[in-house]
Amino acid sequence: MKIDRLVLGDFQTNSYIVRVGETATDCLIVDTGLDDRELVSFVTDRGLAPTAVVLTHAHIDHIMGLDALRQAFPGIKVYVHKLDAGLLTDAQANLSALTGIPFTTQPAEVLLEDGDLVEEAGVTLRVLHTPGHTPGGICLYWEQEGVLFAGDTLFADGVGRTDFPGGDSGQLIESIRTQLLGLPDETAVYPGHAMRTTIGRERAHNPFLA
Numbered sequence: 621m622k623i624d625r626l627v628l629g630d631f632q633t634n635s636y637i638v639r640v641g642e643t644a645t646d647c648l649i650v651d652t653g654l655d656d657r658e659l660v661s662f663v664t665d666r667g668l669a670p671t672a673v674v675l676t677h678a679h680i681d682h683i684m685g686l687d688a689l690r691q692a693f694p695g696i697k698v699y700v701h702k703l704d705a706g707l708l709t710d711a712q713a714n715l716s717a718l719t720g721i722p723f724t725t726q727p728a729e730v731l732l733e734d735g736d737l738v739e740e741a742g743v744t745l746r747v748l749h750t751p752g753h754t755p756g757g758i759c760l761y762w763e764q765e766g767v768l769f770a771g772d773t774l775f776a777d778g779v780g781r782t783d784f785p786g787g788d789s790g791q792l793i794e795s796i797r798t799q800l801l802g803l804p805d806e807t808a809v810y811p812g813h814a815m816r817t818t819i820g821r822e823r824a825h826n827p828f829l830a
Contacts, residue, residue, distance in 0.1 A: 621765045623810065626662060629654025631681040634812055636769060637663065637670075638743055638762075646741035648672045650760060650769045651812060652685030659685050660692050669693070672740040675700040675728070676771025676812060677754040678707035679784070680716035686725045699738055701749060702731040704756025715784060732758065745769070748799045752792020753780035759800060761807075768809050768819070774800060776809075776817035779828045796829065 622639040633653040639646065647668045652659060652675075663670055670693050675682055678700055686708075689696055700708065707714040711722035732738070734749035738760065745760040750773040757780070760769040772780035774796055782789040805820025822829065 621762075621767070623767070624662070625810070626653065626659055628652070628658055629681060629684070632813055633681045634810065634814075635659055635685070636810055637668065638741070639668075640742040644742065645669050646671055648674060648738075648740040648743055648745075649689070650674050650810075651676055651682040651771065652689065654681050654684045656685035656688035660688050664692065670696055670741075672697045672699060672738070674738055674740075674745065674760060674769075675704070676759065676769060676773070677701075677757040678704040678714055679754065679772070680714045680719065680723055682771070682812065683708060683714060683725065684716075684723060690726070697730055697740075698728040699730045699732055700728040701747070701756030701758045702733060703751070704754050705731055707754070707756075713785065734758075750774075750792070750795035750799050752782060752788050752790075752795050754784070755786045757795075761803065766804065766807050768800070768803065768807050770800070770809050770811045772812040774809060774817075774822060774826075775811045775814055776822070777826055778814075779826070780812075793828065801829070 624637040635653040636650040711717040716723035736747040738745040748759040807819040
């Protein structure tokens with residue numbers, strides 16, 4: 621397993637480049653951040669070949685790099701949950717209009733639902749639908765490696781914001797309790813912002829889950 625983390629853009633969004641091992645060149649990308657130049661440069665400088673981008677949700681700070689990736693790597697596939705699919709083509713819904721730089725992009729190639737498997741670059745991720753931050757928010761569970769890409773659902777000592785359109789605080793907490801807290805304690809949680817944590821730590825110490 622090899623997971624590289626880039627912290628991109630003004631919102632300090634985590635973008636993850638995921639491979640089965642250090643010597644593998646095929647990779648998938650989880651979220652893109654705002655700074656597409658750094659992401660594309662990181663991948664091309666290392667001779668990596670991204671086959672897919674999987675979006676944990678479709679707010680602007682997680683999707684801004686899609687156009688640059690599609691241009692640099694023709695044929696790359698974009699995955700998003702079906703309930704967030706419309707955000708890619710709606711600058712109001714993806715919040716980019718609020719930044720003063722409206723952004724839209726082409727629709728995703730693959731629409732996801734709860735329980736689906738994303739199988740790319742030798743990596744298998746199970747989709748856990750965790751609405752609350754957005755209606756189509758998801759986490760991605762790499763069971764073989766004990767890894768969870770949590771997007772803006774769960775953070776170290778925190779949870780995702782729910783004051784944006786489509787947010788629901790009660791739904792978010794229920795999503796975390798039903799979909800995430802049953803995972804093994806040692807599951808490594810790679811969130812959409814800030815540092816890594818574990819399921820066990822958040823179950824025991826996260827004040828939002830008390």
